[in-house]
Amino acid sequence: MKTKLVLGSWLAIVICLSAHSQTLDQKYAKDVTSITAIVDAYYDVISGASTDHWQFEKDRYLHSATALITRLDDNGKADVHTLEAEYVPLLLLPKEDFYETELKRKVSQYGNMAQVWSAYEVRTNPEIASNSRGLNSIQLHFENGRWFIDSWTTQMETKSNTIVADFLKTE
Incomplete structure (x- = not known):
């Protein structure tokens, strides 16, 4: 009898928690309804x-299961890795204030495919200007x-590679 009561209590708790917990689709649906929404959520x-x-759960939800991240160094050498690998170094160090702010966006969409060019700047204080800027090329599908x-x-932009300044000049 005692075992049935304990099992019944656990079952009731699980059912209540399940009924009150949100699915990922419920939590983040607004972040993936449009290209604008998903790029805003990305930043x-x-x-x-x-x-x-850290918003790992939301970040995973924004990306496809096979998403790849490529970082190019000053010489164009590519470091390609998964979203999970992107977070490994972040977890090994104490979290710091970090703000990546979009400066300009250009979107090309054809059918269920989209390409977004997005210039950004990096700040450690949202109130202080930054000279650290970069350019993202983001590929999406619907x-x-x-x-x-x-x-x-x-x-990233450098003195010898003014990709952000060049991008900001375009229409």
Whole structure:
């Protein structure tokens, strides 16, 4: 009898928690309804104060299961890895204030595919200007009523490689 009561209590707790917990689709659906929404969410998940929690769950939701990240160095050498590998170094160090702010966006969409060029700047204090800027190339696809990030490539601007300044001059 006691065992049935304990099992019944556990079952009731599980059912209540399941009924009250949100699915990922419920929590993040608004972030993937449009290209604008998903790119805004893309910047939102990485930005925040050192006291903010990492948004791994939301970031995973934005990306397709096979998404790849490519970082290009000053010489164009590519470091390609998965979203999970992107977070490994972040977890090994104390979290710091980090704000990635979009400066300009250009979108090309054909059918269920989209390419987004997005210039950004990096700040450690949202109130202080930054001279650290980069350019993202973000590839997306639309499936099952929502957008997914399939890959992104990024390169930082340098004195010899003025990609952001050049991009900001374009229409």
